[in-house]
Amino acid sequence: MLKPNVYSILSSVAENSAIPSSISMTLGTVAVLALFLGITNYRSGEADPGPAQHHMSETSDPAAAGRPQTTVRPISCEPLPNVPGKSLTVAVVDYPPNAYTPRHRHPGSVSAFVLKGTLRSQLEGGPAGTYRAGETWFEPPGTAHLFAENVSKTEPAELLATFVADSDCGPLVIPD
Secondary structure: OOOOOHHHHHHHHHHOOOOOHHHHHHHHHHHHHHHHHHHHHHHHOOOOOOOOEEOOOOOOOHHHOOOOOOEEEEEEEEEOOOOOOEEEEEEEEEEOOOOEEOOEEOOOEEEEEEEEOEEEEEEOOOOOEEEEOOOEEEEOOOOOEEEEEEOOOOOOEEEEEEEEEEOOOOOOOEEO
16 A cells, blocks of 8 residues: 555665664554554544644735635544653644645654645755655654645645654644
8 A cells, every 4th residue: 555665665774774673663563553543543434533623723824825724633642652751643634625734833743644635745945745645755843844735726635644742632733
């Protein structure tokens, strides 16, 4: 399902860096498990996603003017027993046609997986990228996420986001 294979990437990184392969494999297992559990709960409809939360209620970004905003639907937030003080939160981010999310940050690490549609996204210091269903990107804690947008003006898009952050299951987005 995932391309390229998460395990092969992490093995390659471990072989070419100071990261022991056992840690890389553990991180890979956590990432794949989080993705699987998030998709399973999302697709089964069993999880109560709770109230929808908007990424931003107000913005001064001219690119966002008149465009729909994204909506975050939390699926779960679970403490990580092997990482004291941290939790794993899984959420679906809905992008209506032509939706735009202005500059913001996240308090923890974020792994983003496009469920459907095509999104453009850019992190500070990097180029804008286009991501289609089945593709991913990673956001280190505190990195400025310059924007994310649904490139289609007619079709919605969805993103599965997994966050590793402080265990209070608090805000997932920090406006910039």
